[in-house]
Amino acid sequence: MDVMPKWADVVLVPLFSLVLAAFLSALLILAIGESPGEALKLMVEGTLLRSAGWGYMLYYTTNFIFTGLAVSIAFHASLFNIGGEGQAMMGGLGVSLVCLFIPWPHWSLAIIGASVGAAVFGMIWAGLPAYLQAKRGSHIVITTIMFNFIAAGVLNFFLVGALKPKGSMDPATANFPASTHLPTFEDMAQLLGFEKMFRSAPANVSFFIALMACVAVWYLIWRSPLGYEIRALGKSGPAARYAGVGSVKIIMITMMISGALCGLMAINTTQGESERLILNFTEGAGFIGIAVALMGRSHPLGVLLAALLFGFLYQGGAELALWTKIPRELIIVIQALVILFTGALTMMVRAPLERLFLMAWRG
Amino acid sequence: MDFLTLLQVLDSSLRLATPLLLACLAGLFSERAGIFDIGLEGKILASAFVSAAVAYTTGSVWVGLLAGIGASVMLSAIHGLASITLRGDQIISGVAINFLAAGLTVVVAQAWFGQGGRTPPLQSGGRFEPINFPGAIPSKEMADVGPVMQLYSELLSGHSLLVYVALLTVPLSWFVLYQTRFGLRLRAVGENPAAVDTAGISVVGMRYAAVIICGVLCGIAGAYIATALQANFTKDMSAGRGFIALAALIFAKWRPWYALGACLLFGFFFAVDNRFQNILLPAWSLSGVLLLTALGLVSYVWRKDLLDKIVLGGLGFGVAFVSILIVISVWSAGMSTQIKIPVVFIQSLPYILTVVVLAGFVGKAIPPRSGGVPYVKEK
Numbered sequence: 001m002d003v004m005p006k007w008a009d010v011v012l013v014p015l016f017s018l019v020l021a022a023f024l025s026a027l028l029i030l031a032i033g034e035s036p037g038e039a040l041k042l043m044v045e046g047t048l049l050r051s052a053g054w055g056y057m058l059y060y061t062t063n064f065i066f067t068g069l070a071v072s073i074a075f076h077a078s079l080f081n082i083g084g085e086g087q088a089m090m091g092g093l094g095v096s097l098v099c100l101f102i103p104w105p106h107w108s109l110a111i112i113g114a115s116v117g118a119a120v121f122g123m124i125w126a127g128l129p130a131y132l133q134a135k136r137g138s139h140i141v142i143t144t145i146m147f148n149f150i151a152a153g154v155l156n157f158f159l160v161g162a163l164k165p166k167g168s169m170d171p172a173t174a175n176f177p178a179s180t181h182l183p184t185f186e187d188m189a190q191l192l193g194f195e196k197m198f199r200s201a202p203a204n205v206s207f208f209i210a211l212m213a214c215v216a217v218w219y220l221i222w223r224s225p226l227g228y229e230i231r232a233l234g235k236s237g238p239a240a241r242y243a244g245v246g247s248v249k250i251i252m253i254t255m256m257i258s259g260a261l262c263g264l265m266a267i268n269t270t271q272g273e274s275e276r277l278i279l280n281f282t283e284g285a286g287f288i289g290i291a292v293a294l295m296g297r298s299h300p301l302g303v304l305l306a307a308l309l310f311g312f313l314y315q316g317g318a319e320l321a322l323w324t325k326i327p328r329e330l331i332i333v334i335q336a337l338v339i340l341f342t343g344a345l346t347m348m349v350r351a352p353l354e355r356l357f358l359m360a361w362r363g
Numbered sequence: 364m365d366f367l368t369l370l371q372v373l374d375s376s377l378r379l380a381t382p383l384l385l386a387c388l389a390g391l392f393s394e395r396a397g398i399f400d401i402g403l404e405g406k407i408l409a410s411a412f413v414s415a416a417v418a419y420t421t422g423s424v425w426v427g428l429l430a431g432i433g434a435s436v437m438l439s440a441i442h443g444l445a446s447i448t449l450r451g452d453q454i455i456s457g458v459a460i461n462f463l464a465a466g467l468t469v470v471v472a473q474a475w476f477g478q479g480g481r482t483p484p485l486q487s488g489g490r491f492e493p494i495n496f497p498g499a500i501p502s503k504e505m506a507d508v509g510p511v512m513q514l515y516s517e518l519l520s521g522h523s524l525l526v527y528v529a530l531l532t533v534p535l536s537w538f539v540l541y542q543t544r545f546g547l548r549l550r551a552v553g554e555n556p557a558a559v560d561t562a563g564i565s566v567v568g569m570r571y572a573a574v575i576i577c578g579v580l581c582g583i584a585g586a587y588i589a590t591a592l593q594a595n596f597t598k599d600m601s602a603g604r605g606f607i608a609l610a611a612l613i614f615a616k617w618r619p620w621y622a623l624g625a626c627l628l629f630g631f632f633f634a635v636d637n638r639f640q641n642i643l644l645p646a647w648s649l650s651g652v653l654l655l656t657a658l659g660l661v662s663y664v665w666r667k668d669l670l671d672k673i674v675l676g677g678l679g680f681g682v683a684f685v686s687i688l689i690v691i692s693v694w695s696a697g698m699s700t701q702i703k704i705p706v707v708f709i710q711s712l713p714y715i716l717t718v719v720v721l722a723g724f725v726g727k728a729i730p731p732r733s734g735g736v737p738y739v740k741e742k
Binding site for chain 1: 399401441444445446449450451452453454455456458459460461462463465466467469470471473474477480603606609610613668670671674678705707708710711714715717718721722723730
């Protein structure tokens with residue numbers, strides 16, 4: 001199998017998958033009577049050539065980094081955490097409880113408290129399926145899917161009931177107090193003396209927390225004993241057990257870290273952007289984490305790059321929906337194709353590349 | 364609640380259980396052959412869109428049904444290609460198919476009809492109409508007749524053809540799986556593909572056959588939703604039914620007759636949720652049930668590991684806490700105060716029950732042994 005050098009496997013396979021996905025999407029755009037070239041131009045102009053576009057892109061990217069890291073860390077232990085959506089919802093609940101009921105003097109303290117709240121809630125929501133997998137042998141994919149639906153129910157219950165302010169009609173909590181509002185990129189740019197940068201874009205300081213999470217996950221996976229145990233269990237359960245790695249412990253810890261990362265997504269969306277908890281605030285980001293992790297080959301750097309790509313696609317997709325007849329759902333198609341090519345059809349993507357390398361070796 | 368109301372609820376349970384049942388049997392064939400299918404949802408959605416769109420364009424519901432099945436089978440073929448031929452990850456492939464359907468249906472619907480991702484309403488001829496049995500009376504005269512006639516006219520008669528098709532699929536699936544050579548081989552492929560291969564039967568062929576059957580049944584489920592239950596396609600109209608069918612499949616322990624029971628039960632939950640906005644129970648019974656659950660959990664973990672104690676014990680304390688909250692909140696009004704069961708609880712019941720079954724507290728659900736594992740032929 002080792003026809004290709006490692007760099008080719010890591011770089012070329014995702015790139016080739018992306019090219020395939022882009023090609024099919026271009027065909028789709030043609031088929032519905034629009035021009036793919038125009039569409040790409042609009043996406044680039046609306047995203048990369050305006051600072052506000054960057055502000056939106058990095059906001060989406062922040063979400064995708066968290067969920068992408070969460071899915072990848074579970075992948076390292078051969079676990080498939082498809083429950084990012086539910087864990088993020090519970091994280092949102094944690095964030096809003098912390099922000100609403102604790103009087104924070106300053107945002108810098110509030111974000112620490114909210115992060116802890118988000119992580120703990122996400123952790124609990126991932127911990128239950130992890131326990132059921134580790135101790136009772138229930139398939140984690142099914143349980144995490146079920147927990148997504150149950151989380152939606154729980155969120156709904158609180159947002160139409162206890163957490164909804166009296167007299168309000170929409171299912172949402174009260175606005176968080178001003179002292180918990182996170183500085184956006186616009187605020188930060190003004191602080192540095194740049195006026196009119198990132199105008200009204202939602203990107204905020206949680207982007208930097210996401211970057212820190214990347215570094216932390218990299219250290220955890222490749223530089224710590226725990227990461228070694230996680231990878232050992234992922235490569236081979238029996239071998240890991242023989243080496244004295246307790247699978248129950250590792251499954252629990254891995255999934256709880258994964259859940260905590262998904263939960264942390266809520267500081268960006270809930271505390272950073274909407275500044276109150278709303279229904280459906282996750283907008284499928286938990287599922288995009290799967291595409292991001294597959295595309296990024298479960299490596300934090302790859303996840304960061306893939307999250308940037310998907311951030312670009314999401315913001316670009318919004319631009320397309322605004323200016324053309326192409327609905328936002330086109331992005332879901334691209335996302336599906338990326339998952340298909342990088343995750344399920346890898347053999348198909350890899351085979352021509354391998355043939356290419358074989359030809360190159362023979363000269 | 365009088366007899367007629369009960370019949371009406373059961374009638375609507377049957378309607379709502381039909382797509383679940385078809386999708387559940389679809390999953391049954393696929394998973395019994397060792398191919399996990401998370402993508403039931405996507406196939407239902409794709410078929411719902413294509414059948415509604417084609418039925419609207421051609422004016423014939425039958426052409427719509429065929430087209431819907433075709434769309435669903437195409438997605439099945441992708442799943443088969445990824446998970447059988449290319450030996451990729453079956454779960455990832457299913458996830459991709461769900462997104463593919465969710466995205467493509469809206470993009471194509473928007474380009475085709477320009478109505479914000481929906482199809483125009485179907486006229487008669489473009490829909491599956493209710494079939495009235497001979498002698499069945501219309502619902503407005505229902506109150507004047509006896510219970511047997513009510514049962515006949517309200518519950519048994521007046522469904523669309525696909526409801527009866529779905530019900531007939533249950534014995535048919537049972538027969539195919541347990542009484543034919545094909546079924547034996549199909550089940551064997553899911554348990555021990557190497558043995559089937561040794562017997563000279565193509566594992567790949569059997570698995571493709573199972574996946575295609577799965578596609579056909581999902582196609583019927585989707586067409587039922589868009590052309591019988593509703594009269595057009597709307598964005599994400601499958602509304603998680605594929606996942607509920609998956610839950611029902613586990614609840615049914617991968618058996619056809621149990622699948623019927625599980626789907627009717629889940630359909631009943633939806634019907635209850637649709638019909639009754641307020642379900643009231645006296646506080647003492649509610650807090651009593653919760654307290655008993657909590658006691659059960661705590662006593663179960665008494666002699667277990669620390670982890671069991673933390674997780675299940677914690678869960679027990681959580682449940683006890685809710686029970687005490689209920690008691691405190693109604694204390695002044697007395698314990699027989701009626702308390703409203705949250706609507707979301709009824710909606711979440713299928714998922715909660717599935718988790719309980721998966722956890723093995725109420726009968727263990729054991730999946731086919733080679734499920735999710737690609738078969739690599741010995742060289």
